[in-house]
Amino acid sequence: MLIKHGEDIAPNGEQQFPYPDGSIVVKEAYRPDKDYVGLIAIMRKKAGVDPEHNDWEFIEYTRNASDAEFRVIAKDGVCWGCHARVEDIDYVFTALQ
Numbered sequence: 341m342l343i344k345h346g347e348d349i350a351p352n353g354e355q356q357f358p359y360p361d362g363s364i365v366v367k368e369a370y371r372p373d374k375d376y377v378g379l380i381a382i383m384r385k386k387a388g389v390d391p392e393h394n395d396w397e398f399i400e401y402t403r404n405a406s407d408a409e410f411r412v413i414a415k416d417g418v419c420w421g422c423h424a425r426v427e428d429i430d431y432v433f434t435a436l437q
């Protein structure tokens with residue numbers, strides 16, 4: 341997980357919610373027995389884009405070979421079901437460490 345401007349979301353090391361406009365959260369994943377990143381999941385916060393879901397845009401890309409291009413596999417509606425479980429901490433499961 342990559343955090344831009346950690347100070348903005350955790351002044352003095354104390355995490356604040358919601359995440360500020362412009363926040364980007366990236367998750368990369370490897371498939372079992374593969375040595376390249378096969379999945380990239382991104383949450384990007386853009387003011388006004390989806391007020392029902394705290395203005396997060398959800399999108400996920402996959403590829404099946406290390407030299408293949410990433411393609412969009414899923415977005416938004418597919419993601420809300422699970423991420424809504426952590427709506428109280430702005431839809432992001434992973435806490436800052």
Ligand code: HEC
Pocket residue numbers: 341365366367381382383398399400414415416418419420421422423431432433434435
């Ligand atoms: C089956 C439930 C489920 C669905 C569906 C789901 N997620 Fe997640 N997602 C999780 C869980 C649980 C985590 C935290 C653990 C982890 O990183 O695997 C997570 C983590 C993430 C993270 C890292 C930030 C965080 O919340 O911890 C991003 C980014 C993300 N998901 C994006 C997406 C996108 C984009 C979609 C839709 C294409 C999606 N997710 C669909 C369960 C889900």
